[in-house]
Amino acid sequence: MTPVASAAASTEPVLQVRDVQAHFRTHHFGVSRDVRAVDGVTFDVRRNEIYGLAGESSSGKTTLIKTIAGAIKPPLEVVGGSIRFSFLPDYPGLHAAPPEVLERVRWRHLSYVMQGSMNVLNPMRRVIDTFRDFAWRHIGGSRRAFEERVADHVSRVRLDPAVLRAYPHELSGGMRQRVTIALATICKPEFIIADEPTTALDVIVQKDVLGMIRGIQREMGSSVLFVTHDMGVHAHLTDRLGIMYGGRLVEEAPTPEVFARPLHPYTTYLIGSLPRIGDDTPRKSLEGSPPNLADPPPGCRFHPRCPLAMDICSRQVPPMVETLPGHRVACHAVNPGAAA
Numbered sequence: 486m487t488p489v490a491s492a493a494a495s496t497e498p499v500l501q502v503r504d505v506q507a508h509f510r511t512h513h514f515g516v517s518r519d520v521r522a523v524d525g526v527t528f529d530v531r532r533n534e535i536y537g538l539a540g541e542s543s544s545g546k547t548t549l550i551k552t553i554a555g556a557i558k559p560p561l562e563v564v565g566g567s568i569r570f571s572f573l574p575d576y577p578g579l580h581a582a583p584p585e586v587l588e589r590v591r592w593r594h595l596s597y598v599m600q601g602s603m604n605v606l607n608p609m610r611r612v613i614d615t616f617r618d619f620a621w622r623h624i625g626g627s628r629r630a631f632e633e634r635v636a637d638h639v640s641r642v643r644l645d646p647a648v649l650r651a652y653p654h655e656l657s658g659g660m661r662q663r664v665t666i667a668l669a670t671i672c673k674p675e676f677i678i679a680d681e682p683t684t685a686l687d688v689i690v691q692k693d694v695l696g697m698i699r700g701i702q703r704e705m706g707s708s709v710l711f712v713t714h715d716m717g718v719h720a721h722l723t724d725r726l727g728i729m730y731g732g733r734l735v736e737e738a739p740t741p742e743v744f745a746r747p748l749h750p751y752t753t754y755l756i757g758s759l760p761r762i763g764d765d766t767p768r769k770s771l772e773g774s775p776p777n778l779a780d781p782p783p784g785c786r787f788h789p790r791c792p793l794a795m796d797i798c799s800r801q802v803p804p805m806v807e808t809l810p811g812h813r814v815a816c817h818a819v820n821p822g823a824a825a
């Protein structure tokens with residue numbers, strides 16, 4: 486693997502998401518339902534950075550990355566916006582690209598690490614066969630040279646190359662997750678999408694796997710879109726962080742800035758609810774429940790739960806404003822007059 490200079494993340498976007506809307510649309514017995522799971526999301530992921538997406542359950546994180554990954558199946562529909570990758574500039578999203586283009590792009594330019602490694606590992610086949618299926622056509626060369634490269638690569642994620650001859654069920658959860666990281670990185674893709682990849686692992690293995698993702702990303706200079714509800718993981722791993730609430734992005738900033746200076750009241754709550762060593766004061770809980778995205782509240786979707794809510798909040802959607810350099814937030818209380 487060729488090391489790539491990796492000081493600060495460059496500002497050039499590899500992914501440009503613009504006003505994306507993805508809804509679950511169902512029609513049962515003459516009744517139509519439109520769940521606005523992703524409703525107007527705009528952000529960039531730059532070259533050589535780990536961009537985190539956070540937010541509580543049902544905020545739309547998984548739907549957003551499924552949409553970005555082109556994994557759109559009914560009832561999910563992309564109803565607006567565009568998702569442009571630098572390596573696929575001619576299509577407004579993977580969902581709009583023909584299958585032969587996707588074949589070319591997947592694993593080579595874009596790969597995934599998902600929760601539950603069994604999704605990608607075929608339980609009936611040895612691990613090496615999965616590597617052959619996904620990566621050989623991109624890497625080429627003789628079978629022997631390919632297998633040597635795979636063996637070398639799995640040792641980088643601290644696995645004994647003997648795992649390549651094993652069936653997935655013979656490996657522990659942590660080992661399987663390392664195998665999926667090795668699979669996702671063997672072709673040195675420019676972009677890696679990771680959805681809660683460590684959530685099912687115990688804390689020690691989780692730390693190890695996160696360190697590995699960071700190490701490989703730095704070395705390859707690739708970009709990672711990393712989704713987890715775990716703010717502690719974001720604090721340790723991501724470079725920039727987007728906070729989702731009710732299908733929308735409500736705040737975005739470099740990760741240390743989000744933790745040091747959260748501006749949106751929802752982000753303040755998320756950070757305030759993190760446990761701290763030596764601090765026994767009870768954590769603040771948030772009144773109310775997440776919005777019903779089939780019938781979301783008008784204006785700011787957070788207003789029914791917001792301690793700072795004003796009259797305008799129930800009437801107008803707050804625009805996302807760059808309130809401080811590199812720090813965007815969508816809140817009428819933080820940016821008074823911005824909606825005018």
Ligand SMILES: Nc1ncnc2c1ncn2[C@@H]1O[C@H](COP(=O)(O)OP(=O)(O)OP(=O)(O)O)[C@@H](O)[C@H]1O
Nearest residue numbers: 509520522541542543544545546547548549714778
């Ligand atoms: N197949 C589906 N049909 C209808 N609505 C759905 C479907 N899948 C998800 N939703 C709805 O879309 C919204 C966003 O869900 P999503 O899973 O994207 O959120 P999330 O932030 O990833 O949550 P979690 O962390 O629990 O996975 C929720 O209101 C959810 O109920």
